[in-house]
């Protein structure tokens with residue numbers, strides 16, 4: 270290798286390093302978000318009259334994400350995460366089918382267990398822990 | 412065929428590559444003992460590029476608004492990774508760009524590069540300086556700290572001193588008082604409107620330059636003590652070398668002297684002590700401070716503005732009152748006017764600072 274070649278290599282190396290030194294702070298800057306960690310909610314309470322009859326449901330805010338509470342036709346009450354496991358849409362309870370459905374790509378889940386039944390969702394909806402007391406439903410992370 | 416050769420062939424089959432090559436190999440730049448001053452236009456351009464770049468980056472974090480402007484700049488300098496550095500580079504870059512633009516203007520003035528056929532280059536250049544100062548003014552206000560608030564208020568109120576200026580002031584402020592709309596409009600001006608006008612004018616400025624080439628000062632031209640070097644690669648490389656020096660200077664200044672941020676603006680608090688504009692408005696600020704309440708039957712402010720406006724117009728019109736071919740006393744006069752202008756700006760700026768200790 271000639272001397273000239275070596276010099277070229279060194280020059281290119283230095284230029285490359287310089288570019289990296291410029292790029293690093295830039296990428297870190299762009300990556301910085303507001304940094305508010307997910308609100309740490311441990312338990313919320315939902316009044317009983319929110320789902321008075323069999324076949325009713327309600328979406329509620331659990332931390333920064335939606336949850337869903339359902340009173341099925343047989344009277345049993347369940348609480349689940351309402352974020353679809355496919356691409357993050359918010360699911361809904363379909364009374365006529367007695368299933369949890371997602372409007373985005375037609376995913377369907379079991380209304381009690383959250384098991385994914387059909388459509389693209391790859392995993393079941395996580396259950397939330399539900400305690401029924403005299404003054405309401407107490408919901409917390411399972 | 413290597414990838415590079417293939418790519419070249421691809422381009423050659425589609426674009427007049429050879430014509431571009433001929434054009435750039437024929438472009439010559441004069442080299443002589445005053446050629447150093449030719450760098451300042453390029454330096455101004457370099458800082459502008461840095462500003463556009465860092466400005467776009469800041470847009471990913473800055474949030475304009477009465478509630479959010481100051482808070483977001485505060486977040487940028489305290490929480491965002493390297494936020495203080497990017498902001499500091501943008502602010503220092505703005506100041507260095509304007510300093511380079513002033514030096515550039517005075518150097519072309521003394522080289523008499525405004526004379527025929529370069530009048531349009533001169534005028535577009537003045538427009539660029541004006542826009543650059545406008546960008547500085549609007550950008551400064553975006554921080555919405557106490558200093559920025561009152562500096563912006565003063566600047567806008569000053570427009571009201573000019574006949575018809577109340578309308579413009581009202582438009583910029585978004586009503587009779589400074590508020591959220593003022594920030595929104597300053598923001599629109601700063602990041603979209605002024606930069607686009609700036610880029611358009613810059614294109615014209617560079618196009619004219621490309622047509623005429625660099626002016627060789629008369630004395631040097633007559634004496635023949637100059638030679639021409641190819642723009643590419645000779646001049647481009649020394650230009651890039653100077654740019655690299657500027658980048659390093661900027662990095663050192665920005666890192667060692669991070670840009671300041673004051674307390675959030677409070678319209679009900681008294682104006683901060685020692686309030687002063689950015690240095691590039693200082694001479695004008697000091698001149699206006701000297702004006703008595705009334706001069707010649709009009710408000711001192713109006714008089715001061717008129718004085719300044721007349722001087723600026725006279726300055727812009729130098730190709731008219733000192734055309735090419737002027738010799739003797741008249742030609743000297745232009746140089747004296749230039750020195751006077753330079754001394755006025757430097758003198759009044761220093762005066763402004765000493766009369767207003769920080």
Ligand code: HEM
Nearest residue numbers: 462463466467469473498502505546547550551553602606
């Ligand atoms: C000649 C061009 C420019 C000049 C002279 C200039 C000047 C300024 C100044 C003096 C500030 C206040 C800095 C501070 O104290 O924090 C500022 C802020 C800002 N500028 Fe520019 N600027 C220019 C171009 C741009 C462009 C092209 C953009 C975006 C497209 C931009 C985006 C911003 C933003 C978002 C802020 C607020 C953030 C902050 O204050 O730190 N600027 N500019």
Ligand code: FES
Nearest residue numbers: 353355356371376
């Ligand atoms: S996001 Fe729910 S099915 Fe695609």
